[in-house]
Amino acid sequence: MLAPMVRFENVGMRYGSGPEVLRDVTFVLEGGSFTFLTGLSGAGKTTLLKLIYLAEPPSRGLISLFGQDLAIAKRAHLPPLRRRIGVVFQDFRLLDHLSAYDNVALPLRLAGKRDYAHDVEELMAWVGLGDRMHARPPTLSGGEQQRVAIARAVVARPDLLIADEPTGNVDPEMGARLIRLFGELNRLGTTVLIATHDRSLVEATRAKEIRLVDGRLVELRAPMRVAL
Amino acid sequence: MSDSKYILPRDKGAAPLDFVIAVMAFLAALALGASMIADRAAMGWQSGLAARITVQVLPPEKSSDPRGDMMREAGAALAILGHAQGISHANILSDADTDALVAPWVGKEGLTADIPLPRLIDASVIPGEKVDVEGLTAQLKQAAPNATLDDHRSWIARLGTLADTMRYSAYVILLLIAGATAAAVSFATRAGLDAHHEMVALLHQMGARAGFIAAMVERHYFLSALFAALLGTLLAAALFLGAGGLEVIGLEAVPFLPPLSLKWTELPWLLLVPAATALIAWATARISVLSVVRAIY
Ligand SMILES: Nc1ncnc2c1ncn2[C@@H]1O[C@H](COP(=O)(O)OP(=O)(O)OP(=O)(O)O)[C@@H](O)[C@H]1O
Ligand SMILES: [Mg+2]
Numbered sequence: 470m471l472a473p474m475v476r477f478e479n480v481g482m483r484y485g486s487g488p489e490v491l492r493d494v495t496f497v498l499e500g501g502s503f504t505f506l507t508g509l510s511g512a513g514k515t516t517l518l519k520l521i522y523l524a525e526p527p528s529r530g531l532i533s534l535f536g537q538d539l540a541i542a543k544r545a546h547l548p549p550l551r552r553r554i555g556v557v558f559q560d561f562r563l564l565d566h567l568s569a570y571d572n573v574a575l576p577l578r579l580a581g582k583r584d585y586a587h588d589v590e591e592l593m594a595w596v597g598l599g600d601r602m603h604a605r606p607p608t609l610s611g612g613e614q615q616r617v618a619i620a621r622a623v624v625a626r627p628d629l630l631i632a633d634e635p636t637g638n639v640d641p642e643m644g645a646r647l648i649r650l651f652g653e654l655n656r657l658g659t660t661v662l663i664a665t666h667d668r669s670l671v672e673a674t675r676a677k678e679i680r681l682v683d684g685r686l687v688e689l690r691a692p693m694r695v696a697l
Numbered sequence: 698m699s700d701s702k703y704i705l706p707r708d709k710g711a712a713p714l715d716f717v718i719a720v721m722a723f724l725a726a727l728a729l730g731a732s733m734i735a736d737r738a739a740m741g742w743q744s745g746l747a748a749r750i751t752v753q754v755l756p757p758e759k760s761s762d763p764r765g766d767m768m769r770e771a772g773a774a775l776a777i778l779g780h781a782q783g784i785s786h787a788n789i790l791s792d793a794d795t796d797a798l799v800a801p802w803v804g805k806e807g808l809t810a811d812i813p814l815p816r817l818i819d820a821s822v823i824p825g826e827k828v829d830v831e832g833l834t835a836q837l838k839q840a841a842p843n844a845t846l847d848d849h850r851s852w853i854a855r856l857g858t859l860a861d862t863m864r865y866s867a868y869v870i871l872l873l874i875a876g877a878t879a880a881a882v883s884f885a886t887r888a889g890l891d892a893h894h895e896m897v898a899l900l901h902q903m904g905a906r907a908g909f910i911a912a913m914v915e916r917h918y919f920l921s922a923l924f925a926a927l928l929g930t931l932l933a934a935a936l937f938l939g940a941g942g943l944e945v946i947g948l949e950a951v952p953f954l955p956p957l958s959l960k961w962t963e964l965p966w967l968l969l970v971p972a973a974t975a976l977i978a979w980a981t982a983r984i985s986v987l988s989v990v991r992a993i994y
Contacts, residue, residue, distance in 0.1 A: 524902060526994055545906075552904030562899055567704070578704065579905050 472536030480530030508681030555627030563606040611638040715925040721878040722929030732867030739860025752818040770841035783826035883981035915982040922978030926971035
């Protein structure tokens, strides 16, 4: 059996000398799984995701990613791991000096790909940005920016997709469409983890849900493979 | 990577940074050129004086024929100088030459006949050769008791001190400006990098290696600093060449003061300024990016 994509064992996290935001978090994301992460605002969802996408090291506990124990991984080993993760940041983090198109193409350029124009255009059309490709992020609506961020996260077909509130700024119809995009990617083998407030999104699928309460993790639904 | 121009901001809004770098490079090039001129002047003075020895023969006080005795002693001294090691040639200054020398003080009327002026022997030292001044003095004392030898040692020493002061002042100014330039360039580069901070952090998050991000950013700063500094340096070079032009059109340089221009062959030294400037910008950009990335995790 393959090692799980993500494994947390008794992970604790605090920022600086502040209070512990995450406490004794233990869970596993199997390869190819599709999971929702829920919890009240401030519960620590973004913090948990940051630990997974290697933006912060944990204060204590053990994290392994793609079967690699991060505690013993050297700095130089982290960039290749990061390249296998697509991230939709809660605050998008688009580069304002690049067009929407260039923002989406960025991961492919970093990977040294050349003939990506068709893929990028097709994906942008799919998320409804076909006619906004050459606009700069500051001139896009919140929902449009969010879709650029999502397109950028999925364009390189990452092994692991982490999305932080990816449907917070779009109407329910577009939200459902984006979740379908994630489902499509999941069917192609990508492990998906989505943090959300949106109950209806979670209810509409039968995916696994894990919930953060007071910095601790509660599993609400048994893992299962679902067709979305 | 060929794609870096797509990733870095194209409208970099760095005009003030380029301007600061150009101005600092201009000043640094001026200081460097000035120190070269000071250096050359100091060397010129020292070698010019060191290459001459003067023997002065006074008319003997208790003599029935002071002028005759003086001429005889001058002849003897000339003979000694003529055979001395390290001296290329020596000659007794003629009456006319001597008159010319004292004319500014006593007027143009020939005085040589009435008041016997000392005879002067002007000797040239072969460049690079050492003259045995002590030995010569001893020999002269024998053959020409009223002769005194002056190798301009005290003059040379004083001029040397002056030249050294000038030279070291120029070096200190050059160093100060170089230090200020380095600080300004690295400060400006870091300010420019602040604007790129978000991009650097994002590329890092996307799995770009620190070295890759640094290479992309540092090349950008290297090139823009190089061009800005070249501009400033060219302006300084034009100024130095222009100063030479003034002399050509008749605004004669003050005699004895060094010419304020650089020769064509000396100008390439000024290229040290843009080279150093670009290197500083490059190193600052690299160090800044690497430290930003290291701070992230
Ligand atoms: N960089 C930080 N420094 C200090 N404290 C932080 C930092 N980021 C988050 N926190 C704190 O950690 C706690 C959890 O924050 P987090 O962003 O993980 O919550 P969240 O569940 O993502 O909230 P939301 O649903 O509003 O996005 C909060 O109390 C927050 O104040
Ligand atoms: Mg959050």
